[in-house]
Amino acid sequence: MTKQHVTLCESIKRLGYAQNNQVRLYGEVFDLVSDPVSVGDNFVFVDALERKSGSVRRVGIPLTIVHMANQDRRVA
Helix, strand or coil, X not given: CCHHHHHHHHHHHHCCXXXXXXXXXXXXXXXXXXXXXXXXXXXXXXXXXXXXXXXXXXEECCHHHHHHHHHHXXXX
């Protein structure tokens, strides 16, 4: 991961998508079991435990959140 990807992931963590947090994404409630991982400039995912089924899934962070984190990173 490049330094740019690391700072993007840090910005996303500050927005609440960090390990041990609970989020609602795509109509489901998830307990996050990993910190964000950036695969590309616009694709970031987290590993999460789906509350309803109890299964662990790899969930993509919505693009709008990634764009917000990119803007936050540029301002800082």
